[in-house]
Amino acid sequence: MFGEDSPAITVLCGDQPPDGMERIERSATVRYTDDDGLADALTGADVLFVYDFLSTAVPGAWHAADRLSWVHIASAGVDPVIFPGMRDSDVVLTNSRGVFDAPISEYVLGAVLAFAKDFARSLRLQDEARWLHRETERVEGRHAMVMGTGPIGRAIARMLRAAGMRVTGIGRTARTDDPDFGVVHPSTALLSRLPGADYVVAVAPLTEQTKGVFDSRAFAAMKTGARFINVGRGELVVTEDLIAALRANEIAGAALDVFDTEPLPADSPLWRMENVLVSPHMSGDAVGWRSVLVERFAENFDLWRAGRPLQNVVDKNLGYVPSTAA
Template sequence: MLTVLHGDSRPPGMRGIEDTAVVRYTREDGLAEALSGADALFVYDFLSKAVPGAWHAADRLRWVHIASAGVDPVLFPEIRDSDVVLTNSRGVFDRPIAEYVLGVLLAFAKDFARSAELQSRKRWLHRESERLTGKRALVVGTGPIGRAVAGLLSAVGVHVSGIGRRARADDPDFGTVHAADDLLEHLPEADFVIAVAPLTEHTKGMFDSRAFAAMRPTARLVNVGRGELVVTSDLVRALRDGVIAGAALDVFETEPLPQDSPLWTMENVLVSPHMSGDFVGWRDALVEVFADNFRRWRADRDLRNVVDKQLGYVPSTR
């Protein structure tokens, strides 16, 4: 039996799976009951934090799939220590998020927000803009999303390097990858710092007051990873005090972003509501990834995107 955890709407395109298996749909409040007797769980509502609280009812669960690249909502001690296989939707959002990153870098360089504001006031004010060509970007996180970001930025002339688990000088996408322990040493080299790392005990709060102090005063931070990578209060102070020049934020420690957050009204901040990877058709794409893995699971074949539960992400082959 397959249990599907959904939010306001059920996942599309499930007819083929329903024809071959017993499927039980549930919202958060019914998850514990729906987990009893289930062999597999599809966490379509990937923002839900209900799975840990309902885990006691998982009496025969063998596989959990989450409809996102990040697995932190379903990676808790009980599942980490169990034999349950965990898979994610790695690959769906790589290119869309890379396009978002390129877009916000262009928005900063070409001052689009200021142009829109001046247009709303019918004010003609000529300015000069920055070039992206020759700028330096440090991509923190060298998984598929980080590699897609590196590819697009390199194509427009940005010099890209990465931060990963281990240092290497011959990476096919980044050229140079620095070790995560050396982050503070390499932050001063970057005009743009792009956070795409998964959320783990090692990455939580990695962008704090020390990190911002190490960055150039002209640098901008782009966070498309997880909100908890950034200490929000430290970021607000760094932006207010001119420690860094700006930030583009698609994810936040608290979502939705509270109405009283100063980030809403800062002129040097671009806010988007956790949508950097959400292209037209993304829900169907997520179900297609799950459906492929479901067929593999039923046929006792190797699953795609198996998460290393100790690392907290799918290990890269590069």
């Protein structure tokens, strides 16, 4: 048991403790642990820092959290730490909202340009030393629909608009005067709005309402020339339905950074489809991102020690930070 002047912080980090924790170590007892040791490390801990944000160990170790008051996760998505025990507790949950906005928006623009300018085929032809002239598509004037109107979705909207695209949003609340999207349609209107989009970008948080929302009906509703880009959560998509839609040419292509099973299995057809771009959950991971994640936790730790309101407090029922609490 530790006194009030020496709080105990458990850091779930696997076998690689994060750099930059020295300042926190000077004012707290810090316990670094992997999944197997999490339950023991939670006993008597005041704070849990889920640095390994892909870990699914927190629900199974929750019974050992006997004095926990705050959990911080080093990601924007909080689905690994949202479960009944967390929802029903008084423990405050915060995330790393804001760290990944710009890198992910650049990734999305890069995927749009890669499709429009046929870069993947150019690289394949270059490997074959083949000179094959083709015409490419314009990006300016194309319609991108972004599902997810939080900070990352807004950064994507601003980036695509800067490239000359027309952007609309799909969000929880409909509005016609949004500063980044202009028009935001309600999530209930997704299927009716999909036919008008040239690019569909999924960046919504994973909730019971959004899980599997991109299924056979959604892909059938898209125009045959549309491209689908997922930088949100793999579970937003029914993978088998996406593969079937690509094989049937119901949509023209997909850029996928997240998957319902990670790493993506080697036998997945997605690896070998010429109209699919696969990246290993890295769209937001620009150089220096790990240090920024620790800095964000440290900033919140200072607020917590001072008894001040924390940044990026998640609504545990919604599964994300409400815009009004940004």
